[in-house]
Amino acid sequence: MSEHMEHQRNASPRVIAVASGKGGVGKTFFSIHLAARAAETGNRVLLMDADLGLANVDVMLGISAKASIREVVEEKTGLNQVLVHSDYGFDVLPGGSGLHTLTRLTPHQQQILLDELDVTGSDYDIVIIDTAAGIGENVLYFVSASESALIVLTPDPTSLTDAYALIKVLSRQRDMHRFMVIVNQADEIDAQITFRRLMSVADRYLDVHLDYMGHIPPSRDVRKAIQAQRLLSRDGGCPKAMQQTLDAVIRQPRDTSRGSGLQFFWQHSLNEALVSEPSLTVSAQGVNT
Numbered sequence: 280m281s282e283h284m285e286h287q288r289n290a291s292p293r294v295i296a297v298a299s300g301k302g303g304v305g306k307t308f309f310s311i312h313l314a315a316r317a318a319e320t321g322n323r324v325l326l327m328d329a330d331l332g333l334a335n336v337d338v339m340l341g342i343s344a345k346a347s348i349r350e351v352v353e354e355k356t357g358l359n360q361v362l363v364h365s366d367y368g369f370d371v372l373p374g375g376s377g378l379h380t381l382t383r384l385t386p387h388q389q390q391i392l393l394d395e396l397d398v399t400g401s402d403y404d405i406v407i408i409d410t411a412a413g414i415g416e417n418v419l420y421f422v423s424a425s426e427s428a429l430i431v432l433t434p435d436p437t438s439l440t441d442a443y444a445l446i447k448v449l450s451r452q453r454d455m456h457r458f459m460v461i462v463n464q465a466d467e468i469d470a471q472i473t474f475r476r477l478m479s480v481a482d483r484y485l486d487v488h489l490d491y492m493g494h495i496p497p498s499r500d501v502r503k504a505i506q507a508q509r510l511l512s513r514d515g516g517c518p519k520a521m522q523q524t525l526d527a528v529i530r531q532p533r534d535t536s537r538g539s540g541l542q543f544f545w546q547h548s549l550n551e552a553l554v555s556e557p558s559l560t561v562s563a564q565g566v567n568t
């Protein structure tokens with residue numbers, strides 16, 4: 280068993296939501312590699328594609344999914360029937376692709392999904408949730424129902440402002456105050472500058488704690504791997520800094536301040552179903568405090 284195998288077999292799974300605000304910054308790319316590394320180090324891993332309607336996880340992995348979360352929440356099938364085993368030692372819950380996107384799960388649909396996850400989730404040590412771009416209701420729901428949030432950004436200023444907007448909404452409206460942060464497509468210096476920018480504005484205006492987990496350099500191998508529908512391997516193209524970042528996230532202690540894993544997931548959903556929330560009007564544009 281590996282050096283990272285710290286998780287208790289009988290504990291509730293650690294649930295990490297990967298989010299960004301801005302689209303196209305590398306959330307799905309990172310989530311897949313995080314799932315693969317966590318599996319490689321001895322964890323039972325479920326990767327959930329929470330981009331409902333514009334799913335990418337199955338495409339990036341070259342998996343053909345017959346059904347998805349959509350069919351689960353529409354009560355056409357059970358979650359266990361939808362799971363797909365990847366070639367990389369982890370399971371995938373596909374998000375589904377189609378003409379209409381499930382932009383907002385109803386409280387009833389949330390409840391169906393979480394009831395199913397409450398049962399299936401106990402088979403896993405780690406559940407990684409790859410969310411959609413933006414700060415729509417589904418994103419806020421999936422992130423705030425998770426034990427921890429991992430924010431991906433790039434040195435691009437719009438990525439910074441959108442990450443800030445997402446953190447702001449999650450902290451002020453969803454009571455999340457701790458975030459892991461990774462900077463993609465940046466060398467070490469650019470990544471640290473980017474993280475410090477985010478931290479300085481967050482420190483000034485928000486009640487949050489940001490944990491810098493590392494960076495991923497830009498690499499031509501990434502595009503090649505995505506085109507070939509395969510992962511970067513440790514001995515074939517995966518940059519050392521990326522390996523360190525993945526390991527740092529896996530080694531990060533669990534966040535015990537927010538209940539735990541899918542149990543919390545379940546309770547949260549119940550509370551939300553009982554109290555219907557007004558729609559959000561926060562814009563992802565600009566660093567509006």
Ligand SMILES: Nc1ncnc2c1ncn2[C@@H]1O[C@H](COP(=O)(O)OP(=O)(O)OP(=O)(O)O)[C@@H](O)[C@H]1O
Nearest residue numbers: 302303304305306307308412464496497498501502
């Ligand atoms: N470190 C990197 N080096 C080079 N290219 C990268 C890197 N990370 C991501 N990319 C490129 O960015 C593209 C978008 O990545 P990905 O689909 O993971 O982003 P995303 O945040 O999940 O997007 P969306 O918001 O649409 O879900 C990839 O297809 C890849 O070409």
Ligand SMILES: [Mg+2]
Nearest residue numbers: 306307330335
């Ligand atoms: Mg994606």
